[in-house]
Amino acid sequence: MKRILVLIFFILILIQSMNAQTDIKNIEGQILEVKNTFAPDKRTAIFDIHIAEVAGKFVLSGETNLPGAKEYLLKKMVELQIKDEIKLLPGDNLGEKTFGIVNISVANLRAKPEHSAELATQATLGTIVKLYKKTDDGWYFVQTPDDYISWVDGEAIQWVSKVEAESWKRSEKIIFTTNYGSAFEKSDENNGVISDLVFGNLLKLISSGNNYYQVEFPDGREAFIRQSEAGLFSEWLKNRSCTPEGIISTAKKFMGIPYLWGGTSAKGLDCSGFTKTVLFANGIVMPRDASQQVFVGETINTDQDFSNLQPGDLLFFGFPGDHHRKERITHVAIYLGENDFIHSSGRVMINSFDKAKNNFSNHRLTTFRRAKRIVTSLNQNGVKSIDSSPFYK
Numbered sequence: 001m002k003r004i005l006v007l008i009f010f011i012l013i014l015i016q017s018m019n020a021q022t023d024i025k026n027i028e029g030q031i032l033e034v035k036n037t038f039a040p041d042k043r044t045a046i047f048d049i050h051i052a053e054v055a056g057k058f059v060l061s062g063e064t065n066l067p068g069a070k071e072y073l074l075k076k077m078v079e080l081q082i083k084d085e086i087k088l089l090p091g092d093n094l095g096e097k098t099f100g101i102v103n104i105s106v107a108n109l110r111a112k113p114e115h116s117a118e119l120a121t122q123a124t125l126g127t128i129v130k131l132y133k134k135t136d137d138g139w140y141f142v143q144t145p146d147d148y149i150s151w152v153d154g155e156a157i158q159w160v161s162k163v164e165a166e167s168w169k170r171s172e173k174i175i176f177t178t179n180y181g182s183a184f185e186k187s188d189e190n191n192g193v194i195s196d197l198v199f200g201n202l203l204k205l206i207s208s209g210n211n212y213y214q215v216e217f218p219d220g221r222e223a224f225i226r227q228s229e230a231g232l233f234s235e236w237l238k239n240r241s242c243t244p245e246g247i248i249s250t251a252k253k254f255m256g257i258p259y260l261w262g263g264t265s266a267k268g269l270d271c272s273g274f275t276k277t278v279l280f281a282n283g284i285v286m287p288r289d290a291s292q293q294v295f296v297g298e299t300i301n302t303d304q305d306f307s308n309l310q311p312g313d314l315l316f317f318g319f320p321g322d323h324h325r326k327e328r329i330t331h332v333a334i335y336l337g338e339n340d341f342i343h344s345s346g347r348v349m350i351n352s353f354d355k356a357k358n359n360f361s362n363h364r365l366t367t368f369r370r371a372k373r374i375v376t377s378l379n380q381n382g383v384k385s386i387d388s389s390p391f392y393k
Helices: 002-038 067-076 162-170 233-238 244-252 271-280 362-367
Strands: 047-054 057-064 083-088 099-102 106-110 119-124 128-134 139-143 149-153 157-160 173-176 180-184 193-198 202-209 212-216 222-226 230-232 298-300 314-319 328-337 340-345 347-352 368-373
Touching: 002 047, 002 057, 002 067, 057 067, 067 083, 099 162, 119 149, 128 162, 139 157, 157 162, 173 233, 193 222, 202 222, 230 233, 244 271, 244 328, 244 340, 271 328, 271 340, 314 362, 328 362, 362 368
Parallel strands: 057 083
Antiparallel strands: 047 057, 099 128, 099 157, 106 119, 106 149, 128 139, 139 149, 173 202, 173 230, 180 193, 180 222, 202 212, 212 222, 298 368, 314 328, 314 368, 328 340, 340 347
């Protein structure tokens, strides 16, 4: 009899355990459903949620920067009486300093909080980023104006409050408009350098005169910049019209710049960093990666040939999908006309689809997937202008 009771006891425990495992699998399915709805791309949203059974009770833990997604998930599970331990970002340890302003010419943003980690992207001086959390050794989990999320060394940014970030946005700024240069201690370059500069750097304007702008860095340092190498950001922005001619002219100014995985600055450019930087120079904030850029703009019919293409169109390359995996977009270029295109591949260079030309690329011809037109989609089809971005205006 005693053995039977023990057996029944273990059977009940086993049934309870199996039911709990079934419930956990169901909850995991609901978590995945919410993630796919609210945060399908982990590069642009944080939704890292887990379920566990603790002392006979289900506990949701993890973190997200999407309050709406968290609320929706909890409502779906209200009958299960789940304990909520999900952290909403920004984290409490940031206090009021939930924004950052890039304080060096080019900040390197990493896939992990360490200098040896993969370079995910870059952000240039004066760019505002959102801060979500920080490590004990001074790395910040940040989001750039293109929504990309990665890690940056805290020494590369000035930590600011929302009020201070708004003040920086409203201030009159200058934009550095040449590929490379310097900010000087005085209005005479023989008096020492404060910092190097690259295209797209933004600094607060203090005054102008004697062929120099006097400027202020996000951390309060003051310097002088040649007026011939910069301009008022507000005026520069008004003159952005995103034309085929403007795109091509800008693209050719980066000829020869080395390829750099993760690079989005004049110091080094990967393929999508190149197209992104060129289009920023023409007033557009593009998504970070080629596999994201392919979803914005107007689709151009290239089923038969390249006759429908216009200069300035984006060309996407990769591999078709099959029963085992989805299509992969791995490269992007800018069409120049006459079957030629400019792209970052080893360096910024020009290749051709024309087999009769010396710069013909069979690899690019055989891996071409589709083309998108940006100039006809300003503030639609996923194409965002700089002056519509909350990071700049």
